[in-house]
Amino acid sequence: MQDPQNHYRHVNYLWSDEVADKLDPVDNLVYRSNLLGSDQRITNTGGGNTSAKLEETDPLTGKKVKILWVKGSGGDLRTATRANFASLYEDKLQALDELYQTMPEKGYKSAGEDTMVSLFPHCVFCLNQRASSIDTPLHSMIQKKHVDHLHPNAVIAIASCKDQERLTHEVWQGQLAYVPWMRPGWEAAKLCSDVYEKNPDIKGILLGQHGHTNWEDNSKDCYETSLWVIETAARYIEQRDKGEHTFGGARYQSLSESERNDILAEFLPVARGLISTANKFIATVQSDDATLRFVNSHDAQRLAALGTSCPDHFLRTKIKPLLVHWDPQQQSVQQLIDSFKTGLEQYRLDYSAYYEQCKHPDSPPMRDPSPTVVLIPGIGMIGWGKNKSESRVTTEFYNCAIEVMRGAEAISEYTALPQQEAFDIEYWALEEAKLQRMPPEKPLARDVVVVIGAGDGIGKATAHRVAKEGAHVICADLRIEAAEQTANELINIYGQGIGVAGSGISGCGPAVALSADITDRNNVKNLFEQVVLAYGGIDKVIVTAGVFLAPGQQGMSADEMFDASFAVNVKGGYIVATEAAKIWKQQNLPGALVLTTSVNGVVAKKGSLAYDTSKAAANHLMRELAIELAPLVNVNGLAPATVVKGSTMFPRDRVIASLSKYSISFAEDESDDDLRTKLAEFYATRTLTQQPITPEDQAEAAYLLISGQLSKTTGQIISVDGGLHEAFLR
Incomplete structure (x- = not known):
């Protein structure tokens, strides 16, 4: 499955036998996960799952049992440690499947589907407190020891084409099967399991609009199969890349870095104030070549309006970005601000209409209708988040979406998820529960x-x-x-x-x-x-x-x-x-x-x-x-x-002069800190509280x-x- 020369152009081959062979099975899974997560072309921040079915000793019976170790909810493959992996009894997960089959209402949007997630804690091995991912049943039902579920840009590009099923067979020559879009969960896992059982020689499955899953009996082989899937897709797209005609070619020209910065210095504070009506946001500006090529293009308006395809993307970027109508060569900063105000107002109206049209009786309340991604011709992209980390990840995800659209448009025609499907992911009760599990924000988190x-x-x-x-x-x-x-x-x-x-x-x-x-x-x-x-x-x-x-x-x-x-x-x-x-x-x-x-x-x-x-x-x-x-x-x-402590206003010579002035004994060879302590203690005697004043005391007042x-x-x-x-x- 691996490239004959072990040479990859579109992913990084990082596996080291010398490192991996020294690790126990769980740490080997962590190692594989970290390698996959370190390359954003393989999977995005916080996205994807990896798993291994391992033999462990039951702490109560002392018997050997099969345990599924799978990356838990909310973790990131790049930074994951053992603590980020859930561990569950395989036989209990199979018992859950038997229970699911008896439920009167089944289907990937059913109440029964969500009920299954609430039963995961009953399958936990060794009191592991890591919350299980919604993709847990997918990893359990594929009867291979090692499973990777990833969201690579090149693969999602094929999964987002209008003829995605035909392309799946053409690109991977029948070694990947295809299943259409289905919300992650029990029903989707059953479908993938059925496809695998009918086609035991396949190496993986393309998930429509979503990504792919692949498997092997060996951890290293699973890693290499993941790379093969992605490299194959990327080379297929590369051979058909449209070059300067990508996205219909350029409609606008980029501004120079100094011009962009001058405009952004004036625009960003205004935009931040306008967008922060419900909560304050922190910005990240992205002006790399790939982003500018998209925002400057003829097709940007059409494609941006379609929205993103992968659910992992639009959970961060909302269903679509705000593209500001502005000509960087012809219009002023004030016209940019005016256009942004108009666009923001319309975006909020559109989002409210989207919510009202798609909501269910039990849907969570509408969230902030402001955009999290703003696109500006000549300037680039601005991502907004509750903190710098989130805004950085938001821009990262829309960068991925741009790459997906580029690949899809190179080989076919890009399609996005239908609005109702997108809404049902965005306002899914399980996603809402994940948000509620997040720790409360600190007082200055948005400042x-x-x-x-x-x-x-x-x-x-x-x-x-x-x-x-x-x-x-x-x-x-x-x-x-x-x-x-x-x-x-x-x-x-x-x-x-x-x-x-x-x-x-x-x-x-x-x-x-x-x-x-x-x-x-x-x-x-x-x-x-x-x-x-x-x-x-x-x-x-x-x-x-x-x-x-x-x-x-x-x-x-x-x-x-x-x-x-x-x-x-x-x-x-x-x-x-x-x-x-x-x-x-x-x-x-x-x-x-x-x-x-x-x-x-x-x-x-x-x-x-x-x-x-x-x-x-x-x-x-x-x-x-x-x-x-x-x-x-x-x-x-x-x-x-x-x-006195830590202050540049009290260098050694001033401290010595003050000690001498107040007839406080000291030795010439005493350290600066010791001398400062003596002086601080003397000053304390002149106060009502009789305590030295420290920088931390001042900091507390400044914070207040x-x-x-x-x-x-x-x-x-x-x-x-x-x-x-x-x-x-x-």
Whole structure:
């Protein structure tokens, strides 16, 4: 079955006997699954199932029993571990089949069909808590030891053609059988089992509109058969590819990257605000050659309107995308926005009509009728999701749909699922149950939070605090290396997110690092533009960046010290606020801004004139901004006091100078951390709470101010100073 030269052009052959032979049978199944899932041409994120029927020891009887290990519901082949596989007794699954045959109402849309899924827990081996996939009966009923069920683009392309049955026999020369579209489940599995029993020499089955299933008695052979199925389909399509005439040829020309970015920087915040009427969404922009070829083509309108074919696709992309009618060579950004508004309104009306026409008495309530995929000629595709990971996967799935349409149109004519069939998948009770099983979203899960000064101290602690609550965090700092360190810490904790690949702003996940000089308006403007291109907009901005310049420090004159203090501590906050305000206004979504000031802003003392007066000015800047940005944006201040731990404002020489000033004994060879601890403990003695103030204390207050828990508080300053009575409000 394998290519004679073991040479593949359309998939990657990754199997290693040296690795596989060292694994136990379950880990071998995991290994095969990971290899298949690592190539999106083989199956998409979260899609497909693999299985193995293995002999295990029953923990109660001690006897050997046959157990089906199959990838469970909601897992991803690429990242799957043993914990992602359900394990079920084969004899109990067969007993379920006997039960199904006695049910008065059978059929792939029957109540009996869904009842079978609720009985899977009665078949579980060793109390395995992994929820079983709807494809479990398919893997059980095919009487081969190893089974792969996959969704490759090339195979789905053939499964989506108007003459898909004829093509199945032609492409695979009779070694794959064909079954027409049927919703996954017990009835579909029975049909496939019957086809297999009548044709025991076939290697697999093409599932109309869906994908394929293949099998072998050996894990490696099953892997190679999967590759053979896909490679054969891809080569058949390749030989008939239409080249420059794909999708009817180009109707529009692509814009340059700089032109696209300029337009998107203006368009995305507006679009995000308009599309986020029910819930906020995060964006991912895709402008690769394959996407642009489709959105620029003559046939894009016809094909996009048909919708996607594979149920795995439209569960992410909705039944169809929104194609914006806009000429990139002739029309302005404002005309793009106007066209999007018109298209969005019509899309929501069409989706509501689709729901009303197809719904059943027991259908779940209509979900958000907004599109999750927006196509724009000359620009590309924008995917929308509840977080960055989901929006990335949404674009990935529609990329797959584009490849399916390209292949189908190369060899025949593309067809999509009928609307009723699509609806019955989208609003299937089992899909709704899967959604309900998902953990609740964290408070900031749909928020984009820019933390300026995230390289250390309060900023780093704040970045960690908001990330803990699910935020997408932009770690911005004058020192990019420090920002990158914080971002990497967050990624190591929370991961890149499913579907996220690459590096830098274009490959961002839950955290990304950017350089920021808040004294330079162009730099700040560029910072926010990059954030918009990465996520679609911004929600919260927290400025912790600041400078403390003591007399004689860094060889600066008093005037230079005064100018530098006001440039960072006052004008910097003003620049950040006014640039962010432009995006908040475009989005028309509630926002929050926190400026870090200081209790020194209300306490006059000797030795820090420039710093103290700049912080006093920052306090009033915050109040003025609260008025200027109301009612859309809440603006508040955070006023720390003597946060020594992790602060660049307390380098070793300043700490030693302060210890000497207060006659606190220390040794020259003590570490920086030990010296800072001594100073922090001294400062604590001057407070009412008698406790050192940490960056984490400040981060908690910063989080509180943007969390929504104080949504009716604006123009206020929270002092986190341990209780300095000198700073009490007067």
